[in-house]
Amino acid sequence: MADLMSNDMFLAFSKYATIVVLKMMFMAPLTGYFRITRKEDRKKMLQTNPDVERVRRCHQNDLENIISFVVIGLLYAFTGPDLSTALLHFQVFVGSRFIHTVSYLLALPQPSRGLSWVVGIITTFSMAYRVLTTALFL
Amino acid sequence: MADLMSNDMFLAFSKYATIVVLKMMFMAPLTGYFRITRKEDRKKMLQTNPDVERVRRCHQNDLENIISFVVIGLLYAFTGPDLSTALLHFQVFVGSRFIHTVSYLLALPQPSRGLSWVVGIITTFSMAYRVLTTALFL
Amino acid sequence: MADLMSNDMFLAFSKYATIVVLKMMFMAPLTGYFRITRKEDRKKMLQTNPDVERVRRCHQNDLENIISFVVIGLLYAFTGPDLSTALLHFQVFVGSRFIHTVSYLLALPQPSRGLSWVVGIITTFSMAYRVLTTALFL
Numbered sequence: 501m502a503d504l505m506s507n508d509m510f511l512a513f514s515k516y517a518t519i520v521v522l523k524m525m526f527m528a529p530l531t532g533y534f535r536i537t538r539k540e541d542r543k544k545m546l547q548t549n550p551d552v553e554r555v556r557r558c559h560q561n562d563l564e565n566i567i568s569f570v571v572i573g574l575l576y577a578f579t580g581p582d583l584s585t586a587l588l589h590f591q592v593f594v595g596s597r598f599i600h601t602v603s604y605l606l607a608l609p610q611p612s613r614g615l616s617w618v619v620g621i622i623t624t625f626s627m628a629y630r631v632l633t634t635a636l637f638l
Numbered sequence: 639m640a641d642l643m644s645n646d647m648f649l650a651f652s653k654y655a656t657i658v659v660l661k662m663m664f665m666a667p668l669t670g671y672f673r674i675t676r677k678e679d680r681k682k683m684l685q686t687n688p689d690v691e692r693v694r695r696c697h698q699n700d701l702e703n704i705i706s707f708v709v710i711g712l713l714y715a716f717t718g719p720d721l722s723t724a725l726l727h728f729q730v731f732v733g734s735r736f737i738h739t740v741s742y743l744l745a746l747p748q749p750s751r752g753l754s755w756v757v758g759i760i761t762t763f764s765m766a767y768r769v770l771t772t773a774l775f776l
Numbered sequence: 777m778a779d780l781m782s783n784d785m786f787l788a789f790s791k792y793a794t795i796v797v798l799k800m801m802f803m804a805p806l807t808g809y810f811r812i813t814r815k816e817d818r819k820k821m822l823q824t825n826p827d828v829e830r831v832r833r834c835h836q837n838d839l840e841n842i843i844s845f846v847v848i849g850l851l852y853a854f855t856g857p858d859l860s861t862a863l864l865h866f867q868v869f870v871g872s873r874f875i876h877t878v879s880y881l882l883a884l885p886q887p888s889r890g891l892s893w894v895v896g897i898i899t900t901f902s903m904a905y906r907v908l909t910t911a912l913f914l
Contacts, residue, residue, distance in 0.1 A: 504854050510854070511910070511911045512911075514851045514854075514907055514910070514911045515907075515908065515911035515912060517847060517851065518847075518848055518851060518904050518907045518908055518911070519908075521843075521844050521847050521848055521904070522901075522904055524840075524844065525840075525844050525897065525900070525901075528840060528841075528897075559840070563701065563839065563840060563843070564662075564663075564666060564697070564701060565663075565666075567659075567701070567705060567843060568659050568662065568663050570847050571655060571656075571659050571708050572656055572659055575652045575655065575656060578642050578648070578652075621663065621666075624663065625660075625663075628656050628659070628660055631652050631653075631656045632653065632656055632657075634649070634652070635649045635650075635652045635653035635656070636653060701839065702800075702801075702804060702835070702839060703801075703804075705797075705839070705843060706797050706800065706801050709793060709794075709797050709846050710794055710797055713790045713793065713794060716780050716786070716790075759801065759804075762801065763798075763801075766794050766797070766798055769790055769791075769794045770791065770794055770795075772787070772790070773787045773788075773790045773791035773794070774791060
């Protein structure tokens with residue numbers, strides 16, 4: 501079992517998957533912070549604050565996209581791609597999610613948010629394509 | 639590491655997990671499409687459109703169920719089931735999620751949606767049962 | 777492939793990951809039960825019932841936290857920790873999520889819910905720390 505962790509590919513995936521999951525986990529305390537500073541809790545959800553809603557939607561978008569990345573990225577790591585190609589996929593995805601979060605939270609003008617989201621999707625599709633061709637035509 | 643990808647069971651799991659995750663990813667642009675065609679964005683979330691809400695709930699239901707399948711299905715693949723039994727589980731689950739999505743989006747009369755949801759749950763339980771018996775009584 | 781399932785560490789992870797995912801899956805029928813008993817469905821989402829909302833938020837919180845645990849816990853299991861240390865992490869996390877769910881659903885006075893949530897987060901961080909140190913400084 502320790503063999504897997506001496507494999508460069510698996511190490512690279514572990515590193516980037518952990519970083520991006522930690523980033524996602526950071527959204528929860530951030531929501532709490534916004535809820536307290538925007539005093540949303542006082543009236544028990546009768547009113548929703550637009551800032552709090554923005555953090556929540558950003559968290560939800562993370563959930564949807566990071567899950568896809570983690571599942572497809574793990575399978576992709578086992579298809580034996582070049583290490584440099586795999587690193588490029590992992591780094592572009594993780595970078596795109598950080599840019600997405602910053603664009604969302606600071607409400608930067610579009611297309612910064614939309615573009616970073618699309619880049620993450622394309623990276624995941626590219627890995628899914630390799631997994632499917634490996635799994636279907638081996 | 640490449641050994642795993644020459645394993646039929648792991649290939650089968652990779653194939654179906656990737657297909658069902660790609661299906662889930664398709665819900666995000668679909669939500670965007672509905673939001674634009676139903677003009678939900680114009681008033682900044684003050685009003686919600688029932689069609690847009692339906693796509694969102696379908697996406698959320700996908701998230702909840704597909705995550706369970708991916709986690710339990712991966713562990714199940716390592717318990718050494720018959721390949722034909724495993725394929726049956728994977729295919730029934732993925733089929734049930736496609737039927738679920740179509741039933742949800744076209745608002746087909748119940749129990750089409752409820753039934754397809756239950757079939758997916760039962761498939762996941764069946765795999766979880768095997769994982770637990772393997773993990774507990776080895 | 778069967779080798780992995782004869783590994784105590786992987787078995788331990790499989791057991792606790794499956795248990796906590798099954799717990800999460802249980803939230804969906806529970807939401808349905810609350811929706812029926814609180815008659816939320818009658819007016820098609822025009823009104824939301826606070827009890828139903830509580831189950832939904834608990835489910836969402838499960839999704840966010842259990843995904844992080846499953847991803848980071850799987851990678852952690854491959855870093856070769858002591859079996860007893862790993863078991864402690866897995867058990868504390870799973871226990872904290874059960875306490876969290878009970879606190880949420882019964883609306884127990886704080887800090888029961890907040891504390892159980894924090895304990896789960898700390899457990900996940902502790903495993904993420906080991907994954908990152910292994911992946912970065914090998």
